[in-house]
Amino acid sequence: MTPVRISPSSLREGRWYEYLVRFALGGGATVFAGLISSHVGVSVGGLFLALPAIFCASATLIETHEIRRKREAGVAGERRGQNAAAVDAAGAALGALGLLAFAIVFALTVRTSISGAFIGASLAWLVVSVAAWYVRRKTRWARRRAVTAARVSGSALPRSR
Amino acid sequence: MSEYVIRFLVGGVVVSAFAMLGDVLRPKSFAGLFGAAPSVALATLGIAIYQHGADYAAVQSQAMMAGALALAVYSVVVCQLLVRARLRALPATLLSLVVWLVVAVGLLKLAGGVT
Numbered sequence: 708m709t710p711v712r713i714s715p716s717s718l719r720e721g722r723w724y725e726y727l728v729r730f731a732l733g734g735g736a737t738v739f740a741g742l743i744s745s746h747v748g749v750s751v752g753g754l755f756l757a758l759p760a761i762f763c764a765s766a767t768l769i770e771t772h773e774i775r776r777k778r779e780a781g782v783a784g785e786r787r788g789q790n791a792a793a794v795d796a797a798g799a800a801l802g803a804l805g806l807l808a809f810a811i812v813f814a815l816t817v818r819t820s821i822s823g824a825f826i827g828a829s830l831a832w833l834v835v836s837v838a839a840w841y842v843r844r845k846t847r848w849a850r851r852r853a854v855t856a857a858r859v860s861g862s863a864l865p866r867s868r
Numbered sequence: 869m870s871e872y873v874i875r876f877l878v879g880g881v882v883v884s885a886f887a888m889l890g891d892v893l894r895p896k897s898f899a900g901l902f903g904a905a906p907s908v909a910l911a912t913l914g915i916a917i918y919q920h921g922a923d924y925a926a927v928q929s930q931a932m933m934a935g936a937l938a939l940a941v942y943s944v945v946v947c948q949l950l951v952r953a954r955l956r957a958l959p960a961t962l963l964s965l966v967v968w969l970v971v972a973v974g975l976l977k978l979a980g981g982v983t
Contacts, residue, residue: 711895711898712893713892713893713894714892717891717892718891718892726884726888729884729887730881730883730884731880732883733879733880733881733884733887734875734876734878734879734880735876736883736908737875737876737878737879737880737882737883737908737911737912738875738876738879740908741871741872741875741912742872744912744916749924749927749928749931750927750928750931750976751973751976752928752931753927753928753929753930753931753932754932754934754973754976755908755935756906756908756912756913756928756929757904757908757909757932757935757936757938757939758935758968759903759939759942759943759964759965760908761883761887761903761907761908762903762904762943762946763958763961763965764887765887766903766946766960766961767957767961769957770956785956786954788957789955789956789957791896792946792950792957792960793946793950793951794895794896794897795896795897795899795900795903796900796903796943796944797897797943798896798897798899798900798901798902799900799903799904799939799943799946800904800943800944800947801901801904802900802901802903802904802905803904803936803937803939803940803943804936805901805904806904806905806906806909806936806939807933809909809936810930810932810933810936813909813925813926813929813932814926814929814930814933817913817917817925817926817929818922818926821922825913828906828929829910832905832906836904840897840898843897844897
């Protein structure tokens, strides 16, 4: 299993305008959620706290970076770019479970302690997201090992005859 | 007006911080967790408590549960569109926003909270 690591060199792949776009999207999504809460209702506004607006930009950036990297190596990278964005989307699906845990813990604790609600909800997001990612990783790894073992034993049979 | 400027700046900073954290982490599936980080939620709930109090923020976070479940469905749909339909990332993520909206509003209606 590949361990989690930090790769600071990835920041150099980004262009300045890409960071500006993400800043503007993040700010825009926060303003939009506030406007919906004020004009449509608090509940409908609450939905937009989980709006995937930023995800659109992130997935597009991941795909663009992968394609650029492959082009620099002299190969077409469209398929690799799509796959990289798909892996990111699979991770976001697990992160969404963490986001659900964040909302549950925040809703249960905010009336008791505001700082406790922020700390507890953030921890709940982190723990649930990482646990879901770890379980999925372990399951896929075990399945891959079983398939490899089956292939090895299958190819060993004709040789023994 | 100044309230929305503050919202824009706080939201931009928090979202950018989580996005940069996702950029430097490997493997990519782990970094993807940060695509669903509570960045907009942290900024919005903080301002909501300051302006309207804890009860208002509690109602917002209850509705956010429906939004989070819709986000999980949205991410799976995006993944399928990229892998099976071979769409590019921008059209796949933008088209799937319709799925997010339908699932989120549907769940909110089911839970009985529309206002």
